[in-house]
Amino acid sequence: MKTLLVRGYGADDKIRLEDTSIPEVAAGQVRIKVRACGVSFVDLLLARGGYQIKPPTPFVPGSEFSGVVDALGDGADGRLAPGDRVCGTRMGAWSEYICLPQELVYPLPPQADFVEASVLLAPYLTSLYALRSRGNLLRGETLLVLGATGSVGHAAVQIGKILGARVIAAASTEAKRAAAMSAGADAVVDTTGDWKAAVKALAGPGGIDVVYDPIGGDATDTAFRTLAWGGRHLMVGFAGGEIGALKSNLSIVKGASLVGVDARQAGERTPALMNELRTEVLALYQQGRIRPLVSHVLPVERFDEAAAKMNDRTGFGRVVFTFPDGPQ
Structure with a gap:
């Protein structure tokens, strides 16, 4: 079978496609013939040794x-x-066959699209957990989504609308802002200009109730300053490459909160809650109420190209690669 492997960390090391043996399925496990895999910013960061967790090499x-x-x-x-369509999230997914406990495999409707399903759970589960469980987003509140056409940002726009919020999406290009509007945003702002003033003008005198921030850097400080009294700033990640700094007096002046979001740890600490949210995400997809934004689909042999497209900040939408016999 085909497997992507990391054999060492370092500037010159690459994720390599190799031939390996098909794993034997153990008791209580399910073996999956993988059809499609998503490529995320965190996946590439971890594979290249830039994440806070460094698995021992070699690893998938x-x-x-x-x-x-x-x-x-x-x-x-x-x-x-056998034959059921399924999806899931797990470390080591980039392999043509994978074995994992059956409770970590989630059935899909027979008509489900493999490409979309491969990038469904992680962003939508993160966004639902962030907005409902961590941000307590209420119907009628105003939500500002940074990085609105990234994987989790796009999901947050759709989940925010489902939860009844008014959604303002922030993006850097006209094409990205158009995509955010297509996802359901009520308004968009151009982050290349004085976007704090633009957000405040759209939010009105009340300000922003919840900020969804997967970007970090200077954007964190700017967005926090748009919060209403009692607002919640959800810190989801640092896709911009920098960890932002906040002056702590801002939280007093606004009575606002900086709230961390870590769906991975939540899965370990509150598995029952995350299973409930995961079931809800799958139901929303089956009902056609959410849909991932996919920009490129490439065969696994062109993984380097897929990774390069993922790192292209001018593009947007998910990058997916497929193994032989897929998708169908």
């Missing part, structure tokens, strides 16, 4: 996949059967 990177059940280990409870 990647975290998002969709595919078909290929085999069941002893003790499978019948919830899944």
Whole structure:
């Protein structure tokens, strides 16, 4: 089978496509024939040694996949059967066959698109957890989404509308702002200008109730200053490459909160909650109420090109690669 491997960290090391043996399925596991995988900023950061977690090498990177059940280990409870379409998130997803506990495999409707399903759970689960569980976003409140055409930003626009918020999307180009409007945003702002003033003008005298921030850097300080009294600033990530700094007096002046969002740790600490949210995400997708934005689909043999497209800040939408026999 084809597998992407990281054999060492360093400036000259690359994620390499290699031939490896198909894994044996153990008791309680499901083996998946992977059809499609998403490429995320965090995936590439971890694979290149730039993340706070550094797995021992060699290891298989990647975290998002969709595919078909290929085999069941002893003790499978019948919830899944060979041929079922499934998706999931797990470390080591970038391999043509993967084995994992059956409780970490999630069934898809028969008509589900493998490409879309491969990039469904991570961004939408993160956004639903952030906006509802961490930000307590209420119907009628105003939500500002930074990086609105990135994977989690695009998801946050759609989830924000489902939760009944008025959504203002921030993006740097006309094409990105058009994509945010297509996703359901009520208004957009151009982040290449004085966007703090533009946000305040759109928000009105009340200000922004919740900021969804996967960008970091200087954008964090700017966005925090648009918050209303009692506002919540959700810190989701640092896709801009820099960790922003805030003057702590701002939280007093605004009675506002900086709230950290870490869906990975939440899955470990509050698994029941995250399973409920994951079930809701899958239902929303089946109902057609959410849909990932995919920009490029490439075969795994062109992974380097896929990674380069993911790092192109002028583009937007998810980059997905596929293994042989997929997608269908």
